[in-house]
Amino acid sequence: MTSASTPEQLSAEPAGTEKEAPPDSGSGSPAREEEFLYRDESRLRAGAQLTSGTMARRLPALVLRSLRMAWRVDRAATAGLLACQVGTGVLAALELLAVTSTINALIASGDITDRLWEAAPQLAVIAAAAGLRALLGIVVTWLTGRLRPVLARAAELTMIEAALGAELAANNMPGYNDFYDIADRGAQVTPDLVAESQDVLAATATLAAGAAVLAVLHPALLPLLLVACLPQAAAYVRAARVLYLANLETSGRRRMLSKLRWHMAYTESSEEMRACLAGPFLVGRYRRLAASVNAAERRAADTGAWMGLAGAAVGGVASATVWAALLYLLATGRMDLAAGGGAVFALQTATTSVRGIINGGARLVRTGWYVQDWQRFLDNAHGQAMADSRGTRTLPAAPERFEARDLTYRYDGAPADSLAGVSLHVKRGEIVALVGENGSGKTTLSRLLCGLLLPTEGAVAWGHTTTAELDPWEAWRHVALVPQKYTYLPLTMRDNITFGQGDTGDAAVLAACEASGAIDMLPALRSGLDTLLTAEWFGGQQLSGGQWQRTVLTRAFHRQASLLVMDEPTAALDARAEYRVFTGLRDLAKDRAVLLITHRLTNVSVADRIVVLDRGRIVQEGTYEQLTREPGLFRTLWELQQRTGQDPGTP
Numbered sequence: 054m055t056s057a058s059t060p061e062q063l064s065a066e067p068a069g070t071e072k073e074a075p076p077d078s079g080s081g082s083p084a085r086e087e088e089f090l091y092r093d094e095s096r097l098r099a100g101a102q103l104t105s106g107t108m109a110r111r112l113p114a115l116v117l118r119s120l121r122m123a124w125r126v127d128r129a130a131t132a133g134l135l136a137c138q139v140g141t142g143v144l145a146a147l148e149l150l151a152v153t154s155t156i157n158a159l160i161a162s163g164d165i166t167d168r169l170w171e172a173a174p175q176l177a178v179i180a181a182a183a184g185l186r187a188l189l190g191i192v193v194t195w196l197t198g199r200l201r202p203v204l205a206r207a208a209e210l211t212m213i214e215a216a217l218g219a220e221l222a223a224n225n226m227p228g229y230n231d232f233y234d235i236a237d238r239g240a241q242v243t244p245d246l247v248a249e250s251q252d253v254l255a256a257t258a259t260l261a262a263g264a265a266v267l268a269v270l271h272p273a274l275l276p277l278l279l280v281a282c283l284p285q286a287a288a289y290v291r292a293a294r295v296l297y298l299a300n301l302e303t304s305g306r307r308r309m310l311s312k313l314r315w316h317m318a319y320t321e322s323s324e325e326m327r328a329c330l331a332g333p334f335l336v337g338r339y340r341r342l343a344a345s346v347n348a349a350e351r352r353a354a355d356t357g358a359w360m361g362l363a364g365a366a367v368g369g370v371a372s373a374t375v376w377a378a379l380l381y382l383l384a385t386g387r388m389d390l391a392a393g394g395g396a397v398f399a400l401q402t403a404t405t406s407v408r409g410i411i412n413g414g415a416r417l418v419r420t421g422w423y424v425q426d427w428q429r430f431l432d433n434a435h436g437q438a439m440a441d442s443r444g445t446r447t448l449p450a451a452p453e454r455f456e457a458r459d460l461t462y463r464y465d466g467a468p469a470d471s472l473a474g475v476s477l478h479v480k481r482g483e484i485v486a487l488v489g490e491n492g493s494g495k496t497t498l499s500r501l502l503c504g505l506l507l508p509t510e511g512a513v514a515w516g517h518t519t520t521a522e523l524d525p526w527e528a529w530r531h532v533a534l535v536p537q538k539y540t541y542l543p544l545t546m547r548d549n550i551t552f553g554q555g556d557t558g559d560a561a562v563l564a565a566c567e568a569s570g571a572i573d574m575l576p577a578l579r580s581g582l583d584t585l586l587t588a589e590w591f592g593g594q595q596l597s598g599g600q601w602q603r604t605v606l607t608r609a610f611h612r613q614a615s616l617l618v619m620d621e622p623t624a625a626l627d628a629r630a631e632y633r634v635f636t637g638l639r640d641l642a643k644d645r646a647v648l649l650i651t652h653r654l655t656n657v658s659v660a661d662r663i664v665v666l667d668r669g670r671i672v673q674e675g676t677y678e679q680l681t682r683e684p685g686l687f688r689t690l691w692e693l694q695q696r697t698g699q700d701p702g703t704p
């Protein structure tokens with residue numbers, strides 16, 4: 054390994070040297086590396102057409118929805134915040150009126166002591182209002198601090214629920230995961246939307262107070278102030294849009310960065326990161342991609358800053374114009390000096406409020422765009438909500454028969470069908486084995502039979518009901534699945550087995566452990582079934598690959614489901630454990646329909662029927678005895694295994 058590959062040196066690379074990839078960082082130009090990263094052109098185009106007018110129209114609904122959510126998670130804090138904002142506005146108005154009349158009193162003719170006495174109540178109102186406003190400010194900070202984390206977590210949870218409610222197929226759709234990330238950003242900034250709308254409300258309340266005074270002093274001043282500030286508002290919103298669009302444009306690249314980070318830093322890939330030198334290779338890739346994202350974000354920051362500057366300059370000129378107008382009114386005697394004093398203060402307050410509205414409004418509009426993405430995802434999971442594509446029927450009883458009828462399936466964006474014209478059934482009490490070479494469609498067929506995917510053509514029927522008609526969450530209570538890539542959860546063994554369902558007592562869980570062979574692992578586990586299965590946390594224990602597979606098998610056996618689907622269920626098991634699983638399978642199949650996928654062909658002798666797939670089509674079907682005798686794909690593969698000794702036969 055070269056010295057450039059040590060972790061210390063990789064992390065010690067100074068910021069800003071992103072373009073200098075390490076020598077072993079792999080081939081391929083940045084352009085090539087990025088070309089497969091999805092860019093949702095239609096979203097970008099739609100984003101480019103976003104106007105402040107459209108957002109201004111949508112904002113009330115967005116703010117209302119976020120407030121409703123805030124109300125759900127913490128009524129007291131939400132009500133308190135709203136009350137504080139209204140209070141702040143009222144106090145600001147009072148203060149302003151008091152200041153105006155104080156100025157009027159002070160600059161009126163007469164004895165100064167009398168004038169001071171006359172102004173004393175107003176001064177008391179000013180002091181009290183200022184004190185109360187400061188107090189309300191502290192309360193707002195306190196309540197926001199309490200509401201923010203709860204609201205952010207609640208928003209995250211709604212995202213998770215929406216993602217869980219999306220079709221499995223969505224994960225393979227270009228753009229879906231990017232959109233998820235963009236929407237997730239919206240979920241994260243939901244508390245900002247609430248806080249920013251409150252800032253705008255507070256500024257509006259203060260403006261209203263200033264406006265009332267200004268309108269009394271001279272009717273031209275307020276419209277002049279508002280009109281003068283419009284260009285600045287437009288510039289700020291444009292700057293906000295540039296930043297939002299940059300986020301949209303870089304979403305695919307940033308998602309890749311976060312995937313790379315995950316692989317480089319976490320345990321799952323840690324062996325290959327080191328021994329295969331994947332770490333240094335990926336750091337190089339990361340640097341190049343990060344450089345390209347940084348460049349896009351810097352461009353946006355520069356453009357945004359220029360727009361902000363232009364806006365501020367226009368705003369400055371606008372303010373000067375209004376002040377000049379005030380001077381003109383005073384100089385020409387159109388406003389008397391006493392009114393002028395109040396006007397100066399009211400104008401100052403109104404200008405500050407208008408700036409607050411413009412700044413807060415621009416931030417609010419930008420946050421609104423994010424939150425709108427979040428809410429759109431919640432509404433239909435980017436068009437992939439199962440609620441929209443499936444029915445709501447439930448089954449009166451566990452189905453007896455699961456049947457695929459003339460199925461065709463093509464993954465989104467795939468060049469060809471993964472399955473074509475496939476028909477197959479499996480009944481309770483029966484074991485059907487699916488075999489075939491890599492990529493022949495076995496897993497896809499099992500996903501369709503489970504109702505995880507809906508067919509492109511044809512149907513899957515559970516009894517008399519198709520999977521498209523069923524409420525999926527109800528339906529999956531009848532399924533036990535051992536997928537090829539299973540999930541290791543940082544939970545106890547019991548929770549990993551039961552997922553909190555069915556009989557979680559020792560007797561039921563141990564019976565399932567007996568069938569899978571996991572029972573042999575228990576004596577070595579510190580707290581038996583209640584051992585945390587990860588060494589990442591204190592007191593946890595790490596399982597081996599085969600031990601995990603036994604746990605996942607236990608999970609499936611523990612579920613009293615009428616359809617048991619096992620995809621390479623024993624790939625990591627030792628010979629004894631594998632033998633145990635296959636000899637126990639017949640017993641398990643008594644009241645289950647079992648679909649078994651395996652490449653170890655002697656194991657399929659346990660099946661009542663074997664279905665052979667080749668390039669998405671069924672090419673053979675029969676018993677083990679028939680298929681090992683008759684010429685065909687099964688016998689060819691079986692003989693190869695016999696010859697290489699990979700499959701020495703059932704022990």
Ligand SMILES: Nc1ncnc2c1ncn2[C@@H]1O[C@H](COP(=O)(O)OP(=O)(O)OP(=O)(O)O)[C@@H](O)[C@H]1O
Pocket residue numbers: 225464465467471489490491492493494495496497498537
């Ligand atoms: N999530 C997916 N998205 C797109 N295409 C997929 C996806 N999963 C599988 N495919 C494609 O569908 C075809 C069938 O894949 P499938 O996983 O069903 O095969 P298999 O027979 O289970 O393979 P193996 O024996 O390697 O597990 C393959 O061409 C594969 O590229």
